[in-house]
Amino acid sequence: MARYKHIDTSPRFLAVDLSKQLLPGSFEHALNHLIDHEIDLVGFDSRYRNDKTGAAAYPPAVLLKVILFAYSQGIMPQQGTFGSRPIERACRDHVTFIALSGDSAPHFTTIAHFISALGEDIALIFTQVLAICDRQGLIGREMFAIDGVKLPSNAAKGKSGTRAEFERQAAKLETAVATMLQRHRDEDLRTVEPNLHAKAVERIARLQRDAAQIREWLSVHPEDRKGSKGALRKSNRTDNDSAKMATSKGIIQGYCGVATVDAKHQIIVDAQAHGTGSEQELLIPAVNAITPYLNDGSLITADAGYHSEANLKALAEMKVDALIADNQMRKRDERFADQDRYKAKPYPLHDKRPAKPERKFGPRDFQYDPVANTCVCPAGQSLYSNGTQCTANGRTHHKFQGAKRVCGSCALRDQCLRHPAKTPTRQVAFFEKNQASPLKHTERMKQKIDSEAGRALYGGRFATVEPVFANIRHNKRLNRFTLRGKTKVDGQWKLYCMVHNIEKLANYGQMRWQ
Numbered sequence: 001m002a003r004y005k006h007i008d009t010s011p012r013f014l015a016v017d018l019s020k021q022l023l024p025g026s027f028e029h030a031l032n033h034l035i036d037h038e039i040d041l042v043g044f045d046s047r048y049r050n051d052k053t054g055a056a057a058y059p060p061a062v063l064l065k066v067i068l069f070a071y072s073q074g075i076m077p078q079q080g081t082f083g084s085r086p087i088e089r090a091c092r093d094h095v096t097f098i099a100l101s102g103d104s105a106p107h108f109t110t111i112a113h114f115i116s117a118l119g120e121d122i123a124l125i126f127t128q129v130l131a132i133c134d135r136q137g138l139i140g141r142e143m144f145a146i147d148g149v150k151l152p153s154n155a156a157k158g159k160s161g162t163r164a165e166f167e168r169q170a171a172k173l174e175t176a177v178a179t180m181l182q183r184h185r186d187e188d189l190r191t192v193e194p195n196l197h198a199k200a201v202e203r204i205a206r207l208q209r210d211a212a213q214i215r216e217w218l219s220v221h222p223e224d225r226k227g228s229k230g231a232l233r234k235s236n237r238t239d240n241d242s243a244k245m246a247t248s249k250g251i252i253q254g255y256c257g258v259a260t261v262d263a264k265h266q267i268i269v270d271a272q273a274h275g276t277g278s279e280q281e282l283l284i285p286a287v288n289a290i291t292p293y294l295n296d297g298s299l300i301t302a303d304a305g306y307h308s309e310a311n312l313k314a315l316a317e318m319k320v321d322a323l324i325a326d327n328q329m330r331k332r333d334e335r336f337a338d339q340d341r342y343k344a345k346p347y348p349l350h351d352k353r354p355a356k357p358e359r360k361f362g363p364r365d366f367q368y369d370p371v372a373n374t375c376v377c378p379a380g381q382s383l384y385s386n387g388t389q390c391t392a393n394g395r396t397h398h399k400f401q402g403a404k405r406v407c408g409s410c411a412l413r414d415q416c417l418r419h420p421a422k423t424p425t426r427q428v429a430f431f432e433k434n435q436a437s438p439l440k441h442t443e444r445m446k447q448k449i450d451s452e453a454g455r456a457l458y459g460g461r462f463a464t465v466e467p468v469f470a471n472i473r474h475n476k477r478l479n480r481f482t483l484r485g486k487t488k489v490d491g492q493w494k495l496y497c498m499v500h501n502i503e504k505l506a507n508y509g510q511m512r513w514q
Contacts, residue, residue, distance in 0.1 A: 021099040028096055030506035035061045043121055049282055058106045063114045064125070065100040066091055066392055072499045074477035083191065083261050084108040084115070088282040096305035116483055118491040126271065126494045133267050134293075136509045140264025141295055143457070145465035146286050146302040148258040148279055149473065150247050153481040153489060155239035162404075163224050166214050173211035180204050213237070227278070234424050241486040243276030255481055257493045258282050260290050263464045265508050269293055271497035273490040279305035283324075284314050299323065312441035323449050323458045334448055361416045361426075366400075368430050375400040375428065379412050386427065397431040444458070472496050 022029040035041070044060040070087045078475050088108040090097040098105075133139055161169070182202060217237045225233040225240070234254060236242050245252055256277060260270040270289040274282055283306040300315070300322040307324045315322045330336040366383075367376040375383045383400035390399045407413065407425040417423045448454045472478050481489045 007416065014305070016095065018099040018103070021095050021146065025506065027503055027506045028069055028100060030509070031065060031068055031072075031502055032100060034129065034132065034502065034505070035065055038132055039125055041125075043124060047117075053338050058104065058110060060114070062101050063102060063106060063111065066097055066106070067115060068499050069097065069100055070170075071476055071478075071496055072503065074475065084112040086113050115492065115495075116488055118495070119234075119487050121231055122491040122494045122498075125337060126501075128497050129271060129498055130267070130504075133265075133501055133509070136505065138265040138267050138504060138508055139262045139269065139293060140291055141262070141298055143263040143299045143301060143460060143464065144269065144290060144293075145263065145461045146258065146260045146283065146300065146306065147257045147461075147465040147469065148282060148305075149469050150252060150256050150277060151478070151480050152244045152252040152254040152255060153239060153242050154484050155236050155242040155253045157244065157251070158232045159237040159255075160244055160253060162232060163218060163221070166218055166235075166237070170211050170214040170218070172215070173207050177207045177211065178206055180207070223234075227276070227281075231274075239484040240487070242484075243275045243277055255486075255489050255493075256282065257481075258286055259437060259465065259497060261465045261468050261470060262293070263460060265504050266464060267469050267501055267504055268468065268497040271494045273493040275485065275486055275489075280308045280311060280375040281417065282306070283311045287315065287318070287320060294320065299457060301464075303461070304329065307442075307445075309442050312445055316441055323454060323461075325449060325458065326443055326446060329449060332446075333455070358415060360414070360418060363428050366428050368398075368400075370430070373398075374476065375430075377402060377426065377428075378416070379410050381406045381410070383426075383428070390429070392429070395431050397429040399427060399429045401425055401427045435449050468500060471500055476500075 022032050039061075041060050041064075048057050050057060075086050075090065085108045087097075088106065088111060091101050091105045092098075109417065130139075151250060164169055174496065180200065214237070221235065221240065225235050227233045234244060239253075242253055242255055245254060245256065255273045255275050256279070258270075258272045258274065258279075261266050261267065262269050270286055272282070272286065272289065276282070283302060287300060300320055302322070302324050304325045304327045307326045312324060314321075315324075330339065361378050362395075365378050367374075369375075373385060374383075374390070377383060381402065383402050386399045386401040388398050390397050402425040404424050407416075410416065413420050416426050449458055476496055476499065483489050483492055
C-alpha cells in the first residue's frame, strides 16, 4: 500500500517576509506599486489636525490598499459600519491583507469612516490611475461605449413620495394618534391589564415620532424634486438624492452607475453615479466628461435608453460621432427576427402579469384610396374627409373622421377607439409618402445604424461594455450601494471602477512584467 507524507495544516507561527507575498503580475502587486510610487495622496493630509497633538492616524495609502483589494476579492461592505468588519478581520487573518497593511489591522469603524468620507477626493485618484493607463497605451480612443447599471442603495423605498403624499401621511398619523389618545383616556377609567396599557402607550409614542419626522422633513425640504424637464420627481426621506427606478427585477430605490468604457482594453475612462432612472439625462454629462480623450476618429456608442432627439442634436452640435440605437432598431434588423423564441415563457401558476390588451385598429386596417379620396373603416362604413392638407410635426397628411350616428352604435367600437366611453367618433390620418421627417437627427441615426458598417461598429459595443459590468457586478459582487447621498455613492462607484482599471494595468500594463 502506498505511503504518503503527513500534511499538517494546523495553526503555527511562521517567519514571513511581507514584501514577498505580493507576487509580480498580481493585482495586489500592481495596487501596492501604484499607491506607493504613482498616486499622489497629499490631498488627504488636510483632513488631519494631529501634527502636534492627538493620536497618530492610519496612512490613507494603507486604507486605500486594503479597501481596493477587498473590493477586488468581492468583500462587499453591507449597510452601516458593521459591514466593514470582514475587511478588518481579513487584515488580521489574511496574509495578503497583512502585507498590504503592514500588519496594522485598522478598526472596522476607521475603514467605514474612510470610505464614507472619500467624497470628491476619490475622483482625483481615479483620474491619476486613468492617466497611468493612458501613459501605458491602454486607451485606444477609437470607440467608447456608454452604459449604466441600476442598483439599490441604503434608502427605504417605502419612504418615497411627493410633498403632498408626505402631508397626507403625517395627517393620517396625527389623526390616528388623536383617536388612540381619546381611546386611551376612555380606557383609563376602566381596569386594564398592565401589559396592554404599556403596548398602547408605546404605539402612540411611535406614531407621534413618525409624524414628527415627516413634519421635520417637510420643513427642511420646502419644495418637491424636479426632473431635467421640470416634471415632478418623488423625494425620499432617507436619501433624497436616490430615486425609484424600474429594473428587470422590479422597482428599486437607488442610483444608476454610468461607465464610459474604451474599446481597446476596456478601460473605464469615466464613472458617475446619478439618482435618476432616466438614462437620457446621463448621456451628455458622460460625453462631456470624456472630451479630453476624444479625437477626430472617436466614436461614441450607447443603447436605446440614451436615445432622444435632443441628445442626438446636442452630439451633432458638439461634432461628436456617435451610434445611438433607437427602440425599433432590432425590429428592423433581420438578425433579430427570431428573438422572441428566446424570451422566457410565462409560467401559468406563478406569472401574474396582466395579459396584453387587445390590439386596436390602426391606419393599415382602413381602406384608403388617395385618388378617389375615400376611406372605409374595418366595419365597412365610409368616413368623411376632414382635411386634405393637414400638418403634424411638419408632415402633410389626409384626415378622415367617422359620423356620430355610425360610430355610436358600431359593434367594433371597443376595438376601434382607445377610450370608447369618452371618444364619440374615430379619426384616422394618412401621411404622404417620402416626406422628410422633422426629427432629422433621429432619421439620420437610423440610416447610419442600419447600414452594414453601422451594424458592425455597434456590435462592438456589447463586447466593450457588458464584460465590464459583469466583472464589477458578479466577480466583485457589487449588488447594492451601501452609502447615502450622491457624493458618497459616486465615490463608491468610482472605487469599484478604479479596481477594474487597476486589474487592467496588472494584466496588460507595464507592471505585469515588473
